[in-house]
Amino acid sequence: MNIIKLHDLYFKPYINKAKLDIIVNHLAKQVKADLPKDEVPIFVGILNGCFLFAADFIRAYKGNCEISFVKLASYEGTSSSEKIKNLVGINEDLTGRTVIILEDIIDTGATLQEIYNIFKYKNVKQLKVATLFFKPDVFKKELPIDYIGHSIEDKFIVGYGLDYDGLGRNYPEIYQLTQQPKMKNIVLFGPPGAGKGTQAEFLKDMYNLVHISTGDVFRFNIKNETELGLLAKKYMDEGDLVPDKVTINMLKAEVEKNADANGFIFDGFPRTESQAEALDAFLADKGEQINAMVALEVPENTLVTRLLERGKTSGRTDDTDETKIRNRFNEYNTKTAILKEYFESQDKYYGINGVGSIEDITKRISEVFDKL
Numbered sequence: 001m002n003i004i005k006l007h008d009l010y011f012k013p014y015i016n017k018a019k020l021d022i023i024v025n026h027l028a029k030q031v032k033a034d035l036p037k038d039e040v041p042i043f044v045g046i047l048n049g050c051f052l053f054a055a056d057f058i059r060a061y062k063g064n065c066e067i068s069f070v071k072l073a074s075y076e077g078t079s080s081s082e083k084i085k086n087l088v089g090i091n092e093d094l095t096g097r098t099v100i101i102l103e104d105i106i107d108t109g110a111t112l113q114e115i116y117n118i119f120k121y122k123n124v125k126q127l128k129v130a131t132l133f134f135k136p137d138v139f140k141k142e143l144p145i146d147y148i149g150h151s152i153e154d155k156f157i158v159g160y161g162l163d164y165d166g167l168g169r170n171y172p173e174i175y176q177l178t179q180q181p182k183m184k185n186i187v188l189f190g191p192p193g194a195g196k197g198t199q200a201e202f203l204k205d206m207y208n209l210v211h212i213s214t215g216d217v218f219r220f221n222i223k224n225e226t227e228l229g230l231l232a233k234k235y236m237d238e239g240d241l242v243p244d245k246v247t248i249n250m251l252k253a254e255v256e257k258n259a260d261a262n263g264f265i266f267d268g269f270p271r272t273e274s275q276a277e278a279l280d281a282f283l284a285d286k287g288e289q290i291n292a293m294v295a296l297e298v299p300e301n302t303l304v305t306r307l308l309e310r311g312k313t314s315g316r317t318d319d320t321d322e323t324k325i326r327n328r329f330n331e332y333n334t335k336t337a338i339l340k341e342y343f344e345s346q347d348k349y350y351g352i353n354g355v356g357s358i359e360d361i362t363k364r365i366s367e368v369f370d371k372l
């Protein structure tokens with residue numbers, strides 16, 4: 001999950017689909033447990049916000065039931081207004097029925113008040129209210145709410161049926177209002193030997209960014225014989241990837257060390273899909289995001305020559321043995337190359353011709369950076 005932009009505002013991931021499923025299933029179970037065995041309730045969903053919640057709720061409800069919808073809007077923009085519009089929709093005779101209102105969110109309680117007023121005259125057997133979300137800090141009424149899925153703080157949310165000025169309803173998860181992202185975060189991408197490290201050294205100064213090379217951090221740890229270094233060494237020596245969990249935790253620690261940064265150049269990370277997902281989630285949690293993946297595209301044979309050449313002076317053991325170099329390419333092609341699609345699908349992939357002089361390539365990359 002990533003930061004999303006709807007109209008002029010930014011929203012960060014807040015509640016994922018798995019958690020929503022748990023909340024909705026639990027609500028459906030509770031409602032069922034409180035009803036007499038043969039009771040056929042009629043669920044009344046309050047549109048528009050409840051449509052996804054209601055759809056999931058009735059599928060989780062194990063028993064016969066009916067469903068109907070009414071429309072009654074109370075939101076304008078991001079602040080709840082006290083003005084309530086008219087009710088449209090109920091045609092059924094509700095006399096003697098058990099009616100259970102399905103609300104996506106209850107905040108001030110103004111809509112809820114209106115619902116109680118309307119259903120007072122319908123001669124129902126009983127009226128109950130189930131809400132997916134509840135904002136306890138702003139609820140001003142003395143009205144019963146029978147079932148609450150999840151209490152949340154008083155911040156505007158969208159997704160899973162809820163909108164901001166018409167947009168956002170189609171996202172399967174819940175997002176929360178956040179500030180505009182402040183950082184510029186770039187993934188510098190490419191196979192081993194593509195020149196990521198060399199380019200990052202120039203770009204970090206040009207754009208005042210912090211350069212994190214996971215390979216460098218591992219090598220630093222190996223040199224200093226830390227626990228992490230000892231662990232990483234056996235993978236690196238073979239040209240294998242270090243396990244994701246180790247690498248992800250290390251990367252997070254490096255980012256946390258530079259909390260005031262304008263942004264980061266990630267070099268050599270992410271290298272697997274699960275690293276990419278972890279990075280997205282980690283940044284989104286801070287209200288930040290990856291702006292672009294800038295990929296240096298260089299043919300493999302050129303790279304092997306480059307690496308063997310570099311191995312003569314770099315002191316890197318993984319640069320001297322062609323078999324190990326080939327294994328690094330194999331790791332790249334099987335686990336890392338797919339990240340092109342991952343970032344392409346987010347419209348964030350920028351391929352750069354990585355063959356040429358260092359200055360020319362820096363220029364090509366900076367043209368992309370300047371556009372972001």
Ligand code: AMP
Binds near residue numbers: 218242268271328
């Ligand atoms: P590099 O300096 O980027 O070429 O990385 C050298 C070696 O460090 C790789 O061959 C891996 O063994 C390890 N490594 C660096 N970054 C990662 C990563 N993101 N995930 C797993 N292993 C990594």
